[in-house]
Amino acid sequence: MVKTRLIPLALLLAALCALFLLWNLRAPVSFILSLRFEKLAALLLVGAATGVATLLFQTVAQTRLLTPGIVGFDALFVFLQTTLVFTLGGIGYVTLPPFAAFLAEAAILIVAAVALFGIVLRKGASDLVRVVLTGVIFGILLRGLASFMQRILDPSEFAIVQQASFASFASVEADQLGVAALILGACVVLAMALASRLDVAALGRDTARSLGLHYDRFVLAVLALVAALVAVSTALVGPITFLGLLAASLAHALLPTHRHALLIPASGLIGAIILVAGQFIFERVLAMSSTLAVLIEFLGGLLFLMLILRRRTT
Known part of the structure; x- marks a missing residue:
């Protein structure tokens, strides 16, 4: 059965978590475990969300080629960071309270995404193509201003x-993890509750409308969920544009x-699994300080090109 394939995935993730926590563990054990647990929690939350x-x-957009990052989440995040450094200076930026900065960034990202979806989809969810095109232009504009x-x-x-x-998992605070876990967990539970309607x-x-689903209203609700998931994840560790494309494609x-x-x-x-395994290999096995997000973006970009070329040949 297809359902039983979730069990190996869960077991693999559990094994990777144990390796991440216990590999080459030395004294002081409690202190090192606390640091590793915080990083592991961030990896799990961001990867799952x-x-x-x-x-x-992809479900509401009716295509497997897109990710929420195409709407401009990553560009908005970089623009926010650049604006803060530009206005406050380097010293002012690094002295910002991490928890307050996280809440502010998450709120701005959520409000911007919901505003974009609400304004562009005023004529209904059938105009979802305009969301994608507007998001691309919005991202280009913000990248230009940030540059x-x-x-x-x-x-x-x-x-x-x-x-x-x-994206960096080294500077996540415990209070940020608590708030992110509550928001992301609630969003995932709500998504599971909407599974049959999805x-x-x-x-x-x-x-869908002929089967009795209020399609336009439902799509707006799902997009609000997407906005919350991506906004909180991005505010927590930074943008990872193609991670979701890898995860969703492998799931299908x-x-x-x-x-x-x-x-x-x-x-x-x-x-x-992708984040925990990648961080474990980079950090524990290879002892490299490179950013995992760079490799994920490279592999995700290759997958994106492969999907486009396959679509053109079919």
Whole structure:
């Protein structure tokens, strides 16, 4: 049965978590375990949330080629970091309270995404293509503004912006993890509750409406969930654009089903597996300090090109 394929994924994730926590563990054990547990929690939360968000977004967008990052989440995050450094200076930026900055960034990202979806989809969810096109243009505009401000910054301030522009799991605070876990956990539970209606929505707007689903209202609700998942994840560690594409594509490949009650947990498990396994190999096995997000973006970009080329040949 397809359902039984979730069990190996869960067991693999549990084994990777144990390896991540216990590999080459030395004294002081309690202190090192606390640090590793915080990083592991961030990896699990971001991986699961990003995988689930991408699957939901692809369902309502009726395509497996897109990720929520295409709407401009990553560009908005980089623009926010650049603006803060530009206005406050390098010293002012690094002295910001981490928890307050996290809440502010998450709130801004959620409000911006919901505003974009609400304004562009005023004529109904059938106009979802405009969301994608508007998001692309919105992202290009923000990247251009951020690049302009970065050219004016001092080299030391520019280095701060560059460091903040890549996803990092080394500087996550415990209080941030608590708030993120509550929000992301609630969103995933709600997504699971909507699984049966997502199955209907995946059939298309006309078919879904003929089956009694209030399609336009439902799509807006799902997009609000996607906005919350991606915004909180991005505010917590930074942008990872193609992680969700990898997780959702692997979920569809491993579970040949259209049931979202199975695809949602599979995407979350695979997203978490990718991050935990990648961070374990980079940090524990290879002892490298490179950013894991760079490798994920490279592999995700290759997968994106492969999906486009396959679509053109079929």
